[in-house]
Amino acid sequence: TGFENKIAELFADQLGLPLEYTWFPMATGFVRKTLKANRCDVIIGFAQGHELVLNTNHYYTSAYVIVTRKDSDLADVDTIGDPRLKGRVLGIIAGTPPATHMVRNGLMPEAKPYQLMVDRRYYSPNEEMLKDLQDGKIDAAFMWGPIAGSLVRDSKGALVMTPLLKETLPPRMFYRITMGVRQGEVVWKRKLNSLIRKNQAAIDSILTEYAVPLLDDMGTHPKELGQ
Template sequence: MRGPCRIAAMLILAGAPAMAQVADLRSTTQFRVCADPANAPMSSQDGTGFENRLAQAFGEWLGMPVTYTWFPSGMGFIAKTLREGRCDVVMGYAQGDELVQNTNHYYTSVFGIVTRKDSDLAQVDHLADPALKGHPIGVIAGSPPATIMARAGLAKDMRGADLFVDRRVKDPVGDLVAGVRDGTLGAAVLWGPLAGPRVKADPDLQFTPLLKETAGPRMFYRITMGVRLPEQEWKRQLNSLIRRHQDEIHAILRDAGVPLVDDYGQELVQ
């Protein structure tokens, strides 16, 4: 998360007149989405990501065609897309980031363990399980589970990957999942929306949500849409759609293989 100092600096640099004009940036004829072109299985320029499907649904509910501004995730994404007025909404945004105004969350998901179904680790459902020790375990560097794994004595077993790369040329999550499939890794601990759809497509793999962790950091997070800071009416409009179409949103996510939990981290019954 970026700190409040950065937001304060942003507002000072923007100035009051610029902020007053922001409300006029939103299109009333298109559902304009800011997205990473190569963030499969979430967003993809070929339209196959589950966020693409969700964006299409929101466009239909709004009665607007969906258009995209593509920009790689990472530093500068919000500045070069949403803040420049080139698009009006960021799908799949973690609740609480200060660079955007968050809508109500439209799903909550969880980190989990990817293993082979025929593995000795297939029954593992918490990171303190002694069975994990001595096995190479893939994890995204700096992610919440990495902290718990280090605390559980798994630091020497961790095989870290960097998520903040240009995914048009690198696929760190795909590489970790492939490592589990071919036995190079005993398991991989990954964010559900990134891992779940990949596992659903592979009959040899399984995803076990981490629902039994009792020490922080937490393993489940609410996911929202991001809009520009002053656009209250736009946020309310999206919130209304989320409320009225929650069952349909969950159906799209389940069909994609995204693991869903409730606001207390308990698995949702389908």
């Protein structure tokens, strides 16, 4: 959605290094064919705890959200267990954490799945899902908050999103987001950690500009900016 590029520009400027991008679909082989192939030196936006990379400290925490039309009777739903979702047509990116909760709550029979692994240069399942929502083809959409944020903002008030903070069973709905570097590159990791620490306010400002839902480190409440 662009905010990773803004953060990359900020860091490149402070490091005094040229900024170059390597593009590859977020699919099987992503890390192996980019970071491990030395086609890039850092992946901006990587979930904490992933064993394929060496994670920096996290620079934001966010969660999956439910998106509805503003005038919908579902606009105040804040949990996948809400009984009002029964019998509704719900959009879901296949294989993402909300899908497991939907199965648990018996919401899959009417669900409309959208592809997870795609080449986003040519197709955006999240944009298609929200278009279907606005067109009335689905009643609500479950999405990763940082992707939903700017799309909901661009709807000019037609859509609203609510972070899913009340799910108590696994899988969790919030994630701490880091930068990923190659295993063993500890010095590079520490340099990025230093930049994250020194520029946290600027990073928060960029994320807020793109309407990313920011949470506290435990993923339980909205983040108070300045923390």
